[in-house]
Amino acid sequence: MMIGLTFSMIPAGLAGDLVHDREIGARSLLRLNGVGFHIYFSSFLLVMCIMYLISYFALLIIIMAFGIPSLIIPPAFAAIAILYFMYLPLALLSSTVLCYVFDKSETARQFFPSIVTAVGFIGYTVVAMVDMLSSAFGRYALEEESSIATLSDEDEDVKMERERVSAALEHGEDVSPVLIYNLNKVYKCNEQKHFCKMTASSDKITALRSVSLEVKSGQVFGLLGPNGAGKTTCLRIMTAEEQPSQGRVQISGTDVTSSLSKVFGNLGYCPQHDALWNKITVAEHIECFANIRGVKEEQVKVLIDTYVKGLEIEEHRKKQTKHCSGGTKRKLSYILCMLGRPHVVLLDEPSTGMDPMSKRFLWNSILASFKGERSAILTTHSMEEADALCSRIGILVRGGLRCIGAIQHLKNKYGGGYNLELKLGPQVSILKTSDSSNTSEAESDIAEESTSSRHINKLVMDTFPNAVLDEQFEERITYKIPQADVTSLSGCFAMLEKIKEQKLIQEYALSQTTIEQVFLQFARQQEEESSLDE
Numbered sequence: 001m002m003i004g005l006t007f008s009m010i011p012a013g014l015a016g017d018l019v020h021d022r023e024i025g026a027r028s029l030l031r032l033n034g035v036g037f038h039i040y041f042s043s044f045l046l047v048m049c050i051m052y053l054i055s056y057f058a059l060l061i062i063i064m065a066f067g068i069p070s071l072i073i074p075p076a077f078a079a080i081a082i083l084y085f086m087y088l089p090l091a092l093l094s095s096t097v098l099c100y101v102f103d104k105s106e107t108a109r110q111f112f113p114s115i116v117t118a119v120g121f122i123g124y125t126v127v128a129m130v131d132m133l134s135s136a137f138g139r140y141a142l143e144e145e146s147s148i149a150t151l152s153d154e155d156e157d158v159k160m161e162r163e164r165v166s167a168a169l170e171h172g173e174d175v176s177p178v179l180i181y182n183l184n185k186v187y188k189c190n191e192q193k194h195f196c197k198m199t200a201s202s203d204k205i206t207a208l209r210s211v212s213l214e215v216k217s218g219q220v221f222g223l224l225g226p227n228g229a230g231k232t233t234c235l236r237i238m239t240a241e242e243q244p245s246q247g248r249v250q251i252s253g254t255d256v257t258s259s260l261s262k263v264f265g266n267l268g269y270c271p272q273h274d275a276l277w278n279k280i281t282v283a284e285h286i287e288c289f290a291n292i293r294g295v296k297e298e299q300v301k302v303l304i305d306t307y308v309k310g311l312e313i314e315e316h317r318k319k320q321t322k323h324c325s326g327g328t329k330r331k332l333s334y335i336l337c338m339l340g341r342p343h344v345v346l347l348d349e350p351s352t353g354m355d356p357m358s359k360r361f362l363w364n365s366i367l368a369s370f371k372g373e374r375s376a377i378l379t380t381h382s383m384e385e386a387d388a389l390c391s392r393i394g395i396l397v398r399g400g401l402r403c404i405g406a407i408q409h410l411k412n413k414y415g416g417g418y419n420l421e422l423k424l425g426p427q428v429s430i431l432k433t434s435d436s437s438n439t440s441e442a443e444s445d446i447a448e449e450s451t452s453s454r455h456i457n458k459l460v461m462d463t464f465p466n467a468v469l470d471e472q473f474e475e476r477i478t479y480k481i482p483q484a485d486v487t488s489l490s491g492c493f494a495m496l497e498k499i500k501e502q503k504l505i506q507e508y509a510l511s512q513t514t515i516e517q518v519f520l521q522f523a524r525q526q527e528e529e530s531s532l533d534e
């Protein structure tokens with residue numbers, strides 16, 4: 001606004017001089033002395049151009065020198081440079097014409113700036129009102145977002161992640177490859193009734209609730225969750241196949257909604273359902289996508305050979321994909337998303353239907369590819385896969401992130417300890433350890449008691465006082481042991497070996513809580529909440 005006003009004053013000031021020359025008859029005098037109107041006006045226009053251009057370049061230099069954040073970004077700077085340059089002929093024309101409205105230079109100097117300001121103000125008012133309305137809407141949306149966030153009992157890590165993403169988006173420096181902020185998606189079921197069977201009472205499904213996450217360079221981020229948790233929806237919004245109901249997605253510093261072609265240049269996507277042409281062969285698919293992705297001609301053949309051999313689909317390379325198995329199609333989809341080395345790759349259950357050898361190649365390829373600058377988001381139902389590939393994971397439950405962080409951090413936080421699995425010896429009588437009705441009967445026979453499962457329970461409880469019996473099924477007993485109870489692993493193993501020697505147990509396994517157990521805790525939450533809804 002201030003820049004605009006300043007610039008409108010330059011022609012306004014010079015127009016006053018034009019009126020003054022006319023008022024005192026200077027123009028006629030000059031004409032009389034051989035300075036014709038065309039020379040007079042040309043010199044006037046020249047002076048005005050020079051004065052305007054000095055101010056114009058000074059403005060651009062000031063913007064650059066002071067690095068005004070909102071103005072130095074290339075589109076804003078280009079807009080200023082072009083618009084102010086185009087303003088020059090208009091300013092010259094309008095001030096030359098308008099100066100004929102005034103007979104006295106005093107009146108011209110008094111009113112000319114006001115006229116220019118008033119005309120400029122109309123445009124400014126319209127822009128300001130639109131801006132106010134949109135920011136008011138934005139504020140409303142933000143209030144709504146925060147209410148969503150505070151409604152659910154949000155995990156500390158999830159909250160911190162949101163704050164980190166918000167700060168990263170605000171400062172815009174050192175941009176991470178993926179920034180997702182407060183992503184919400186509500187599906188209306190009017191058109192797709194089959195999606196709404198579970199919630200027949202409502203005509204809406206909330207697929208994502210305030211999801212915020214950041215994926216840094218070199219990371220493979222595992223987006224986990226039970227069926228229907230919202231993983232695919234999140235990836236589809238990132239590829240602009242779906243519009244978010246609210247929130248922002250930024251890929252390599254570019255907003256998905258604002259510059260699709262730039263985002264797509266940096267993005268690879270292996271969708272959950274293979275998007276392949278039936279009548280094109282495997283090799284032709286790779287060749288076609290490699291060309292689209294700008295892979296050099298001489299590299300295309302090498303790439304086809306490497307991937308086709310590694311994923312063991314050599315014999316299918318000349319087959320049309322309609323004749324390929326589900327596993328082969330999945331492998332092809334993976335190859336296609338990796339062509340051209342995109343900066344960010346979205347992998348939606350990439351290993352589904354693959355045999356163990358191909359899975360190994362896929363894992364190795366993922367581990368080797370996403371180092372340094374590149375990163376990926378992986379969804380999978382295999383916790384083994386998540387454990388092997390992901391540096392960080394987030395678990396979605398009913399559209400909301402329930403936990404986020406490095407795998408070991410989540411194991412410590414939600415698993416926090418060990419699992420002890422015992423297989424009882426063949427001579428051991430299985431007495432339910434919690435069955436009090438049988439207690440007196442069992443105690444009456446000391447010999448039986450010393451070889452009963454209850455005796456083993458006592459031995460375990462002596463070593464791990466806070467152990468909790470998790471499951472007892474036939475001759476298998478599982479305990480959950482808190483971290484604090486395991487002060488010395490050698491002590492634990494000595495005790496277990498001792499009862500093994502006494503033939504009370506046949507085998508034992510002491511393991512750290514797995515990510516699968518952490519996942520199952522959250523999956524159970526989804527089941528419980530869904531049944532409550534129903």
Ligand SMILES: Nc1ncnc2c1ncn2[C@@H]1O[C@H](COP(=O)(O)OP(=O)(O)OP(=O)(O)O)[C@@H](O)[C@H]1O
Nearest residue numbers: 187192195205207226227228229230231232233234
């Ligand atoms: N087009 C759609 N219209 C209406 N509801 C939809 C649509 N797509 C997905 N949903 C619903 O949104 C929720 C999230 O679905 P989404 O496919 O994202 O889950 P997911 O975690 O990827 O599941 P899966 O592990 O089975 O692939 C589900 O309740 C689903 O029924």
